[in-house]
Amino acid sequence: MELKDYLLALRERWWLVVTMVLLGVGAAVAATAMAPKVYEAQTELFVAPDTGTTSAELAQGSSYVLDRVKSYVRVIDRELVLGPVIDDLDLDTTVADLSEDVDANVVEETVVVQITARADSPAEAAALADAVATEFRENAAQLEPQRGGDGGSVVRVTVIDSAREPESPVSPQPVVNLALGLLLGTGAGVAAAVMRQALDRRVRGEDDAKELTGVPMVGQLPVDLVTTRAPLALGEHLVGPRAEALRQVRTNLQFLDLPSARRSYVITSSLPGEGKSVTALSLAATLAEAGQRVCYVEADLRQGAAAHYLSLEGAVGLTHVLIGAAELEDVLQPASTNLDVVLAGAVPPNPSELLSSDAMDSLLHRLEADYDVVLVDAPPLLPVTDAAILAKRCRGALLIVALGRKAVDRQELTDAVEILRTVDADLLGFVINKAPRRGPNRSHTYMPYGGESTTARHAVPRTPRQSMKKALQSP
Template sequence: MTQGDLNLDLRDYLRIARRSWILIIASALVGILVGGAASVLIRPTYTAKTQLFVAIQSSGSIQELQQGNTFSQARVQSYVKTVDSPIVLQPAIDALGLTISPEELANQVQAKTDLNTVLIDIDVSDSSPVQAAAIAQAVAKSLISAVDSLERPKTGGSSPVSLSIISPATAPTAPSAPNTRLNLVLGLLIGLAAGIGSAILRAHLDNRIRGEADLRRVTEASLLGAISFDQDATKKPLLTQAPAQSPRAESFRQLRTNLQFANVAGHAQTILVTSSLPGEGKSTTATNLAIALAQAGQTVCLVDADLRRPMVDEYLGLDRNAGLTTALVGDADVADLMQPWGEDNLFVLTSGRIPPNPSELLGSGEMQNLISRLEQSFDSVIIDAPPLLPVTDAAVLSQHVGGVVVVASVQKIRQHDLEKSLAALRLVDAKILGVVLNRLPAKGPDSYAYGYYADTERPKQGSFRVESRERPESLNQWVLDSGDPDVTEESRPASHFPSDRLRRG
């Protein structure tokens, strides 16, 4: 845990609370249940009370009354401490026929007095309300007798001190303990404290990247985009398979726009898309970014340079047997290996056969020449590269491209893994354009919402809209979801790769 992890402000604590609200609520409920269970399991205790008045016997003159009152207040503290002594408790035990010792009875008896008063309060607790009242009354009477005996002059005569019971003990109607309401409140407070403490501790120990706030603890690189998690993305990963106004489609359009601002100088014509670990969604991000750029009117080339686990051909339904490796080893020209896809100017160079030496091929001069040829013929070249940490392919290839985009999957990638990935890119002087957070939650403290208009109605004639195309069951047929029954497969122009544009290096 670093010092930066400890420097949390109020917003961080609120974010932690929102992330772990289930844990906090569960802990509070457990605390309430424990408090309620304690109230049920603890044996009820009843408390009986009695009160005595201490007076000085005098002739009644004003001076004697003042002296007597001062004397009473001075002596009453001594009488309070006498209550739990055997001289008081043993006669009470004998009178009631109890089978306990004075020491045991002293634990049930409590005597107290307020300052500047001559009143003594005696409280007795017992599991039986009747017996609590009987003991309180017996102790009060025993105290009267004990004080009378202790204060009586040795030369004879009556005691100058007189104690009287002014509030006889009665059997209580309700138990004094357990206090169910207090136990429930204490259980709630303790449960909340335990839940909040556990949430903060878990937040400190868990170094996974959950959102933009965690990303900022790792790097100041630009956040180019945030892709919302979509349950349907596993079955329909392509941008064209999502509704045009869906958050997922808007996310990739926002990524396209942010890339244009990140590449305002126009030097990064070839963009490498990679990640730290496998399974973070780099291939779908690269594919959908290429589709989004093509939908914006650019001529785009998507290259599958993941020569270990290629996935682009599976997403797009293309042939993988001849592709990048075929061109690099000189078996065919790259112009003959391009495969058009969709209705826009998107052309795909699949991986080709998986070679035994991917790093050497990607770092070769042939690869650098191939990228140069592609940059001369296309507006944008998107390269899907292997992850950075398991292999060095992406770091090697990053030296030949204009910029690198790192995809980070929330809840999967840890902060130190992303730090290692960015450090590996900086080590080879790669230009890092920014980071894309993938699979962000649609709601909650770590969500990254885009404003969009969800309009499911058919647009008016003449209005602009981005069409959405979905792949049907047959990979060889495509249907344009235009809402126009006159648009058919035959009426759409076919996309062909302009091989004359791809000049040989």
């Protein structure tokens, strides 16, 4: 992954980073609130030689004490000192446990011993530190040889700073805990966002689609829930950013292959649910809006949905024409100005055989002769082979690539393209559908003045031709 990929991961999954930060800070707050408070008190002892009167004797005694004082700190947290402390303070603990709460160290290059004691309250911490210091003073004499004259100790231990009750606990530390929670939460959030981005195999935008298909993008349609409603708004009744995006697709479609005389295009997708049928119908209406005579052919004989979107009669359609049970004129229905549609009709037992028949080839040639543009709404490529068969018989295919939560997988898009190339069908380009309004992969469409919404106007009432009645009544 490059730097831009990491930035894209953070931008697309910022909510994951924020969630982890909040969890980290929340955990720090909870840990701080639940942790027992620990107070720390400290006392200092001065160890000096208690022998000699001359300068030489004092110097020798100081050198002796400086060397010995390092050994004293090893005694302070032992049973010799802590055992009597437990008895004096009537503590319910053991020497081993109490030694964890008592530390002793020598101030560097001095004979000052610092004793630090920790307890659950300020008073207990100060009392423990003073008790350890007192007990050490009483035992220090037993650790050293006696003077020859009066039998006294050669060292003297003096308390130079008694323990004071601390004002605040040393643990927990709210600021440190919150900073640590913030740091860990941020790190975990960034790691989770990058990992999810790396493991996310969905097509995320135009760059991914171009890389996988090797063809140009014909257009990018923003997500619009209104387009899934029936009856579908067509022509002048389709407004808003999606309408502008469709007009851009219309313009780009005219320049895909100027020398070609064929004007029939297959509209397909890799998987169901990517919006190919709605896109094909909307594109057909947009082409008709520009004055071209357009025919929409619903060649998805398994799961046709155009009759629902257009509120038209769908009992008779393409299937009946291909098996010779109806004439083309009997099933053609007007959807809007300059736009006729051929619906799928009844579901046949052999859709692939019908779509690959000579009758289908003849029908396409006839429609190309009668109309300026023919849009063939074919089934998805991966479940069945119908779209590949039709794309070979038409000028080529336009592949609908949906973004969002149900975006096609990168491997699935690659497989769909490979299916077309296996039969030598031309993939003319792809159309991004359901592009987000915001974010790095947002749809770059023209917004009407005043931020007009994409809500469709009232649909044009549609009446099937009288010949449809004749077709329905024919055996």
